[in-house]
Amino acid sequence: MTMVTRSIRLALAAAAAALALPALAQMAPWEQQLYDAAKKEGQFTVYTAHYDTETIADICAAFDRKYPGVKCNFVRTTAQVAFQRLQQDLKANLAVASVFSSTDISHYPELKKNGLLMPYQPHNLANMVDSLKQYNDKDNRYWVTAAALIAICYNTSLVSEKDAPKRWTDLLDPKWKDKIAIGHPAFSGYVGTWTVEMRKLYGWQYFEKLEKNKPQIGRSINDTVTMLNAKERWVAAGPEATTLLSRDKGNPLAVIYPADGALLMVSETGIPKNAPAPNAARLFVEFLLDKPAAEVQVKDHSLSVVKGVKVGPGAKPLEEIKVIRPTEEEIAKGIPEVKEQFRDTFGI
Amino acid sequence: MSARPEAAALAPGPSVSLRRRWRDADKSAWVWLVAIALLLLLVVNPLLRLLVVSFQQPDGSFTVANYVAAYSRARYLEALGHSLVLGVSAGTLCLVFGVPLAWALSRTDMPGKGLIWVSILGTFIIPPYLGAVGWILLAGPNAGWLNRAAVALTGADKGPFNIYSMPGLVLVTACYSFPYVFMFTKSALDLVSSEMEDAANILGAGTLRTMRSVTLPLVLPALLGAFILVFLEAIALFGSPALLALPGRFHVVTTQLWQFFEYPPKVGVAAAYAMPLLCVTVLLFWVQRRLTSRKGYVALTGKGGERRPVQLGAWKWPLLGWCLFVCTLSFFLPMVVICQAALAKAWGRGFALDNLTLANLRFTLFENTLTRNATIHTFLYAGAAALIAVLLAMVVAYVVNRELVGRRVGGVLSFLTMAPFVIPGIVLAIGFYAAYTHAPLLLYGTAWILILAFATRFLPIAYANSAASIRSIHPELEDAVRILGGTRLTAVRRVVLPLLKRSLAGAFILVFIPGTRELSSAIFLYSINTQVLSVLLFDKSDEGNFEMLASIGLVLVVITVALILVGFRLLGRDFMLRRTAA
Numbered sequence: 001m002t003m004v005t006r007s008i009r010l011a012l013a014a015a016a017a018a019l020a021l022p023a024l025a026q027m028a029p030w031e032q033q034l035y036d037a038a039k040k041e042g043q044f045t046v047y048t049a050h051y052d053t054e055t056i057a058d059i060c061a062a063f064d065r066k067y068p069g070v071k072c073n074f075v076r077t078t079a080q081v082a083f084q085r086l087q088q089d090l091k092a093n094l095a096v097a098s099v100f101s102s103t104d105i106s107h108y109p110e111l112k113k114n115g116l117l118m119p120y121q122p123h124n125l126a127n128m129v130d131s132l133k134q135y136n137d138k139d140n141r142y143w144v145t146a147a148a149l150i151a152i153c154y155n156t157s158l159v160s161e162k163d164a165p166k167r168w169t170d171l172l173d174p175k176w177k178d179k180i181a182i183g184h185p186a187f188s189g190y191v192g193t194w195t196v197e198m199r200k201l202y203g204w205q206y207f208e209k210l211e212k213n214k215p216q217i218g219r220s221i222n223d224t225v226t227m228l229n230a231k232e233r234w235v236a237a238g239p240e241a242t243t244l245l246s247r248d249k250g251n252p253l254a255v256i257y258p259a260d261g262a263l264l265m266v267s268e269t270g271i272p273k274n275a276p277a278p279n280a281a282r283l284f285v286e287f288l289l290d291k292p293a294a295e296v297q298v299k300d301h302s303l304s305v306v307k308g309v310k311v312g313p314g315a316k317p318l319e320e321i322k323v324i325r326p327t328e329e330e331i332a333k334g335i336p337e338v339k340e341q342f343r344d345t346f347g348i
Numbered sequence: 349m350s351a352r353p354e355a356a357a358l359a360p361g362p363s364v365s366l367r368r369r370w371r372d373a374d375k376s377a378w379v380w381l382v383a384i385a386l387l388l389l390l391v392v393n394p395l396l397r398l399l400v401v402s403f404q405q406p407d408g409s410f411t412v413a414n415y416v417a418a419y420s421r422a423r424y425l426e427a428l429g430h431s432l433v434l435g436v437s438a439g440t441l442c443l444v445f446g447v448p449l450a451w452a453l454s455r456t457d458m459p460g461k462g463l464i465w466v467s468i469l470g471t472f473i474i475p476p477y478l479g480a481v482g483w484i485l486l487a488g489p490n491a492g493w494l495n496r497a498a499v500a501l502t503g504a505d506k507g508p509f510n511i512y513s514m515p516g517l518v519l520v521t522a523c524y525s526f527p528y529v530f531m532f533t534k535s536a537l538d539l540v541s542s543e544m545e546d547a548a549n550i551l552g553a554g555t556l557r558t559m560r561s562v563t564l565p566l567v568l569p570a571l572l573g574a575f576i577l578v579f580l581e582a583i584a585l586f587g588s589p590a591l592l593a594l595p596g597r598f599h600v601v602t603t604q605l606w607q608f609f610e611y612p613p614k615v616g617v618a619a620a621y622a623m624p625l626l627c628v629t630v631l632l633f634w635v636q637r638r639l640t641s642r643k644g645y646v647a648l649t650g651k652g653g654e655r656r657p658v659q660l661g662a663w664k665w666p667l668l669g670w671c672l673f674v675c676t677l678s679f680f681l682p683m684v685v686i687c688q689a690a691l692a693k694a695w696g697r698g699f700a701l702d703n704l705t706l707a708n709l710r711f712t713l714f715e716n717t718l719t720r721n722a723t724i725h726t727f728l729y730a731g732a733a734a735l736i737a738v739l740l741a742m743v744v745a746y747v748v749n750r751e752l753v754g755r756r757v758g759g760v761l762s763f764l765t766m767a768p769f770v771i772p773g774i775v776l777a778i779g780f781y782a783a784y785t786h787a788p789l790l791l792y793g794t795a796w797i798l799i800l801a802f803a804t805r806f807l808p809i810a811y812a813n814s815a816a817s818i819r820s821i822h823p824e825l826e827d828a829v830r831i832l833g834g835t836r837l838t839a840v841r842r843v844v845l846p847l848l849k850r851s852l853a854g855a856f857i858l859v860f861i862p863g864t865r866e867l868s869s870a871i872f873l874y875s876i877n878t879q880v881l882s883v884l885l886f887d888k889s890d891e892g893n894f895e896m897l898a899s900i901g902l903v904l905v906v907i908t909v910a911l912i913l914v915g916f917r918l919l920g921r922d923f924m925l926r927r928t929a930a
Contacts, residue, residue, distance in 0.1 A: 052893075053718065053884070053887050076887065077887075081871055081872060092792070096793075157696075187594075187607075217594055217595055217597070219591065226484075226894055230696070231490070232492075245892075246694075246696070246893075249693055249694040250693050250694030250703070252694075343423065
């Protein structure tokens with residue numbers, strides 16, 4: 001590095017520090033303390049399945065802006081891969097991840113049972129949307145940091161808003177024969193949870209009737225977005241966020257929040273016991289429960305877990321949507337059962 | 349080893365004996381030994397772990413419960429049956445697609461060879477996942493373009509094509525695997541000189557009869573090798589079955605395996621479930637050996653031999669028609685779909701001038717550091733892996749074919765080299781992870797773990813190709829060097845390698861390309877600083893972002909085709925100064 005670029009860098013750093021000063025001034029004592037400790041650790045790594053690559057990149061960048069000197073690295077992958085990697089790390093005695101964010105809720109009780117999660121009581125839990133608070137671990141091992149919905153999605157060039165299904169039971173109408181797309185409970189935790197909830201609300205007959213309409217069964221829930229865009233299918237039990245993102249680009253899609261309730265998916269975050277940067281990890285968890293991170297997520301159509309954050313066009317804030325969700329026990333017990341039932345009814 | 353025992357016995361002292369032994373020893377043996385050691389390390393280590401895991405309970409104690417769990421349900425067996433049907437049908441269709449194309453490009457005066465060659469390359473580069481999505485848009489039962497066209501033409505109320513079926517899956521699999529058959533057959537045909545065909549011609553055989561009774565039998569080892577490879581690739585594929593078989597309401601081995609990895613992952617059951625694939629592979633190799641063991645396939649001897657293209661006359665048009673038909677199915681049609689999506693603001697809106705944009709491509713290439721770095725990594729790692737795999741495969745193929753280690757050991761070596769292909773990538777990746785996160789090989793988090801994984805995974809392709817080419821060279825060429833006092837290494841360096849330059853390049857491409865699109869092992873082994881495109885593509889598909897998916901795929905195809913064309917330009921003509929088609 002030449003002297004010139006170095007001095008420019010120094011000047012920039014000074015400017016950044018000056019800009020950050022008001023923020024620093026506002027820091028609560030606990031936050032300042034965490035920040036100081038995190039700075040000594042320098043950097044940390046997040047294993048996350050919560051967001052797409054761009055969103056987690058934006059969140060990390062926002063974190064680096066708010067807390068200069070603590071570098072946020074991330075490995076974005078699917079829930080099973082993230083979990084598998086964490087376990088392999090533990091087995092190999094490698095401390096890599098300081099923060100673990102899976103979308104598979106069964107991962108956390110397992111990790112907790114084996115004493116692999118660090119306890120912590122985030123100060124920012126008070127900011128959380130009230131309906132989500134029940135899903136935090138009561139022993140403070142993991143906290144809800146992301147939420148998403150399964151709703152009714154449709155292609156607006158094929159279906160008018162007036163004709164679109166308004167409730168989950170509307171999908172059983174014979175007029176949707178050969179026109180519905182859904183995912184597979186064995187390949188998607190979202191679909192598994194949705195299947196458990198539908199069975200709870202309407203009994204397994206719901207799926208026997210649905211089969212009369214010959215739905216197309218894809219692998220992941222996001223495949224339904226592709227099927228709607230391709231006009232191969234007209235309506236879907238699909239992911240709200242991905243559908244709205246695709247609609248933002250100009251694709252002819254829309255979302256209906258069903259009157260009998262959109263299915264709520266919550267995803268938690270924990271701090272592994274062997275986290276190489278525990279203070280940075282705590283600071284990051286606090287950050288995820290704060291407005292700057294929520295604003296980034298809302299921009300990418302993820303739901304905000306923080307109260308009072310404005311949402312984008314076409315979406316509703318979580319506080320205003322009727323949501324449904326089975327209990328953790330119902331999910332844990334129900335998913336293996338519905339996988340078998342699903343195979344009996346749909347042959348796959 | 350050629351140390352003379354009588355010389356050692358007569359020697360006055362141990363030091364002299366040692367020195368003499370060293371002088372007389374065939375030093376090339378060290379190269380073979382190193383290669384064999386490397387092979388054991390790369391292949392046996394993960395495979396052995398897999399076998400152990402299949403007999404283990406989670407706590408490590410011995411059990412056969414995994415096998416009971418894997419085979420006690422009709423549902424699981426059904427999936428195995430589907431995979432076998434898929435493998436055999438896809439392999440057969442690949443031969444139907446690939447062999448005429450290879451013959452046309454290698455041996456005839458058919459026009460338009462350049463175009464066909466580039467589109468086969470392109471086909472090979474398109475990630476199968478992307479090709480499958482392309483085919484859904486083309487032959488989806490409700491809105492596929494081909495079905496809509498058929499409806500418009502015939503007035504029927506439903507189109508005839510349904511991609512969500514076993515025939516659909518076979519077609520898509522064959523489209524993205526036939527390049528293996530093509531490359532194998534072509535590199536074998538490139539070594540056959542016209543003299544043998546002339547002999548048949550003189551004896552009164554026509555072009556067809558000559559091809560049937562002389563040319564094709566000569567390339568039989570290559571055909572069988574390619575068939576096995578396609579069979580294995582077809583049963584190990586996950587992306588296209590997940591997209592096509594599930595909506596078609598049937599399972600194959602890989603979609604079933606996926607479920608064993610659902611939480612809590614049943615790695616032991618998955619390993620047990622993968623074992624029949626290993627057995628089928630052993631069986632296929634045995635059949636291949638039986639069919640080819642007692643015949644000679646030497647096509648290249650010391651006498652040079654000229655190669656002339658077969659004059660097809662009017663027949664060149666139907667042949668060109670078939671080539672174009674295959675390329676249309678595998679490349680042109682899906683490419684239209686991919687380009688439409690890559691250049692669209694919102695692909696769901698279809699073709700429209702105001703829907704066109706270069707923003708996706710610009711973002712992929714210039715604005716997004718993630719994709720830019722991933723592109724660089726992808727080509728670097730795939731290149732390094734291809735180099736390692738080709739070198740190793742070449743050495744093993746040479747050792748086995750020239751029987752430098754004895755027949756039995758040779759058989760084991762060649763099986764080991766082919767074995768990684770049958771283990772589904774996701775299972776193999778776990779073996780790698782286990783193997784390379786312990787001292788002394790602490791490679792996790794570095795680029796090397798990816799490079800070694802890719803090299804191991806595609807070693808079989810390099811090996812099958814090298815073995816077929818080495819088989820076709822008569823040992824008399826090397827014997828000439830040995831007689832004139834050259835060592836074996838000299839013979840290899842000065843004769844075998846130059847002769848095989850083009851085959852080596854072919855083998856390199858055959859590893860390089862799958863390396864650029866390999867997903868199943870990469871996803872477990874990449875880290876923050878070693879991101880590759882295949883993982884990024886998978887993320888995009890997981891995110892339902894088809895515009896970005898298509899533009900990354902398009903970038904991948906264009907860059908790889910360009911790299912390979914430049915590479916071939918640099919390689920130029922081969923050793924015998926024969927003109928080679930490209």
